[in-house]
Amino acid sequence: MENTIFSLIPPFLAIIMVIFTRKVLISLGVGIVSASLLLAEFSITGTISTIYDSVKGIFVSDGEMNYSNIYILLFLIILGIITSFISISGGSRAFGEWAIKRVKSRIGAQIVTAVLGIIIFIDDYFNALAVGQISKPITDRQKVSRAKLAYLIDSTSAPICVVSPVSSWGASIIALIGTILATHNITDYSAFSAFMQIIPMNLYVWATLAMVFIVAFRNVEIGPMRVHELRAVKEGLVTDPSKPAAGELKEDLPTSSKGTVGDLVWPIVALIVGTVGTMLWTGYEAAEEKTILAIFEYTDVTKSLILGGLLGLIVTLGFFIRQVVILKAVNGNVLGKGVWAGTKSMLPAVYILLFAWAIADLIGRLETGKYLAGIADSTNLNSSFLPFILFVIACIMAFSTGTSWGSFGILLPIAGDIAAATDVSLLLPALAAVLAGAVFGDHCSPISDTTILSATGAGCNLMDHVMTQIPYAVTSAIIAGIGYLVIGFTGSTVLALLAVALLLILFAIIAGRISKVDWQET
Known part of the structure; x- marks a missing residue:
């Protein structure tokens, strides 16, 4: 069953179920069971053993604790507790009152969020969660739906990281490109130079970022997003009250009336400084x-x-202690309640991540990615179609597996092999197309950890985020795909970017007019 068409069944089954049923855990569970059945060749005991090994691997790998996953789960819990006590200390209330005097429109709230997402480019996980914490008071005050906030966060996390050389993504990609260049004895440019040349060729990133600002400035609400935005504007409900949202406090916690903006800002500053500082320290210690x-x-x-x-x-x-001891604004016995409320708010995200990691491991064992990569490797079409074909396959692979890293880790070397064997001048566009497609698939997949964390950071229901984001992401992907056809046939990045820009302008004009009429009618 490994590395065959049957390996596509579990991810597609999980994705189709989650889209139609909106039951994330059940859908992921079905995907996990079906993958385990295939791996165990339909043996019941073997299936149970496979599921156990997959779940165990989340916490213990190769006989050692898998600290990476454990740290992410703990970080989510810590972030929930931080959010809880910022609310108790009155920081969220004070920041919201401060922001509403300066950010005076829905457009402004969305632009602030998008700019923050671009600025905080060090890591996609950190970006998704930190931007959400900062932006929620602003967007809530301006009646921007959490679905829209999640879209803004998700569209400025991984897309920025993949084109930034000074990020956890960029550095890893540069190292991988270096291996590809060495394999094919390409000495015309260094790995860093190749990465810098690839940046303008990552057409999906530029289409996605442009789409964010078009959506904000032109008030473009496509498909399900319109429902969420209308509810927020007309009823003041930024979430669907009938659906659970990860990262959202459910407890009715007391709030200090003496809270200041600093009660929110300084904890976030400490979070950012502590994270970035530790990244620099750990990297410095490990790097030769x-x-x-x-x-x-x-x-x-x-x-x-x-x-x-x-x-x-x-x-x-x-x-919080300052509010209790010095200002006497809240009672100290709320400490336990605050810890529990913050922890409980993150439990839905923890459960979904655990299931997503398990199915990702099983899909990896089924070699779904290798099967899809083999399709790219065996293609005999005109080499001018190569960037477009690789972009489409990377989109499908990342969407199916829920991982952009795994997708470009498999596809980049294959893209290098194909380009070197057919037309080496297409090497950099081919690599760029793989990176772009991997980001798109990861951007949209309901089993992607970045999708899950973006919804968590925004306090949005996961499937609401997925379904409202897909129309925008698919539009950007279609525009980028046309751009890769232009690159393949002309070899010109400038013409490809012009084609993308013209299509985006056309979209902005048409969609803006339709949305304006649509909103006026309601």
Whole structure:
């Protein structure tokens, strides 16, 4: 069953079920069982053993604790507790009142979120969660739905990281490109130079980022997003009250009337400084060459997240103690309630992540990615179609497996092989197309950890985020796909970017007019 068409069954089954039933855990569970059945050749005892090994592998790998996954789960819990005590200390209320005096429109709230997402480019996990914490008070005050907030966060996390050389993504990609260049004895440019040349060729990233600002400025609400935005504007409900949302506090916690903006800002600053500082430290300790790229290549992201989270938590509790002891604004006995409320708010995200990691492991064992990559490797079409074909296959692979890293880890070397054997001038466009497609698939997949964390950071129901984001992401992908056809047939990145820009302008004009009429009619 491995590396065959049957390996597509579990991911497609899980994705189709989650889209139609909106029951994430059940759908992922069906995907896990079906993958285990295939791996165990339909043996019941073998299936149970396979599921157990997969779940165990989340916490223990090769006889050692899998600290990376454990740190992410702990970081989520810590972030929930930080959010809880920021609310108790009055920081969220005060920041919201401060922001509403300065950010005076829905457009402004969305632009602030998008800019923050672009600025905080160090790591996609950190981006998704940190931007959500900062932006929620602003977007809530301006009646921007959490679904829209999740879309803005998701569209400015991985897309920015994949084109930033100074990020956990960029450094790893540069190292992988270096291996590809060495394999094919290409000495015309270095790995870093190749990465920098690839940046403008990553057409999906530029289409996605442009789409974010078009959506904000032109008030473009496509498909399900319109329902969420209308509810937010007309009823003041930024979430669907009938659906659970990860990262959202459910407890009716007391709030200090003496809270200030600093009660929110300084814990977030401590979180950012602690995380980035630890990333630099761990990377410096591990890297042989003490260059900034080497430091980011070897940085321990998950360890940095947990240490930065602990620093943020300490600062948060410090401000809470100030409210209790000095200002006498809240009662100290709310401590336990705050910890539990924050922990409970993150449990849905924890459960979904556990299921997503399990199915990702099983899909990896089924070699679904290798099967899809083999399709690209065996294609005999005109080499001018190569960037477009690789883009489409990377989209499908990342969407099916829920991982952009796994997708470009498998497909980049294959893209290098195909380009070197057919037309080496298409090497960089081919690599760019793989990276772009991997980001798209990861961007949209309901089993992707970045999708899950973006919904968590925004306090949005996961499937609401997935279904409202897909129309925008697919539109950007179609535009990018046309751009890759232009690159393949002309060899010109400039013409491809012009084609993408013209299509985006056309979309902005048409969609903006339709949305304007649509909103006026309602």
